[in-house]
Amino acid sequence: MDDRAWLAQRFEEQRPRLRAVAYRMLGSVSEADDAVQEAWLRLSRSDPSAVENLGAWLTTVVARVALNLLRSRAQRREEPLDVHVPDPIVSRESGLDPEHEAVLADSVGLALLVVLETLTPAERLAFVLHDMFGVPFEEIAPMIERTPAAARQLASRARRRVRGRAPAPDPDLARQRAVVDAFFAAARNGDFDGLVAVLDPDVVLRSDGGTRRTRLSVVYRGASTVAEQAITFGRLSPFARPALVNGAAGVVVAAQGRPLSVMGFTVTDGRIVAIDVLSDPDRLARLDLAVLDD
Structure with a gap:
């Protein structure tokens, strides 16, 4: 050599x-x-x-x-910038590949x-x-x-x-997924009380739409406000595909193979304390979204 x-x-x-x-x-x-x-x-x-x-x-x-x-x-x-969600690392729900695992060691959530x-x-x-x-x-x-x-x-x-x-997420991934699934089920059904039940009272939702979707660059705080927003966008729930987002339970929202957003959730003590959404089409296009190939 x-x-x-x-x-x-x-x-x-x-x-x-x-x-x-x-x-x-x-x-x-x-x-x-x-x-x-x-x-x-x-x-x-x-x-x-x-x-x-x-x-x-x-x-x-x-x-x-x-x-x-x-x-x-x-x-x-x-x-x-009012809202900036860092690049998420998206993996199949079956688990992180070795490359992502090395980058995300120590639970580097969004x-x-x-x-x-x-x-x-x-x-x-x-x-x-x-x-x-x-x-x-x-x-x-x-x-x-x-x-x-x-x-x-x-x-x-x-x-x-x-x-x-920066709240620490629950270490139990199955518990995280159960809470996230309950969130989407409630959003899909317009169940306001069901949403509030899985949201921490001080939950923060951050959405980064980038320069082309500035109306989507917003921050919402509080369970009631976030629940209202979730119901508004509940029609997108059927397009949410389970994935690991920075090693935690999350989803990729995609229609006809085109990613609309990546949503990362931080679940602590059985409730969602943070939701970070990247819907910037330019940055989504640069992400490795192999999860969509399933």
Whole structure:
């Protein structure tokens, strides 16, 4: 095996972790893949013999690329988006494939990614690298040009926001599915009380329609309000196909093979606490929706 083939093999061993880091940092599947590809390009142009710890080196590269993308993203926006649902990762209900499983380890649900979107780029990097991947603050600090103590403070601040706003889903997937099925049955039948029964009183529904469906970019709060909306769109219930959305019970709404939306649910203590809907046709077209091939 020549040196380049050996280097490519070592890189492929690291790819699942690198994609996981990039996805948590960016909330975008395509941008995460771009960040990983950039890490490979930089590695292929470097002297691998000078790299003492390849995994740490590649993680640093991907994190720096993602940080720059986040900063560029913030600078491009004159006004913050009212609603932005990160890219969901959709799998068949039978289970995650190995590639998705690696990216979604530690239950990275859409509700968590939505909260991560509210962090500053530096907070997000410190929290993701330290709390999710165990990178020491001494290694994080140079990436954001801060001291280790300052990096620790950033992660702590981010952690408080995540704990307060990103509910942990029930670990029992079958229980999640039962609650989601009950939600759609009630919506289909126009059963307002049935909907309220499966919704947490403080449930949040976030819908991202993108630039072409701005009327669908809305946030609804409270069981009664969300139940009313569910009944309004109850006619779409027959087109909802069960799927795993970021490893949790969700659906792909599709008609005649064309995806209309992806809906991710966060179920806690037997009730739905968050519903995240992506109905942006441009972004839906870029997702891997192999679940529709069944």
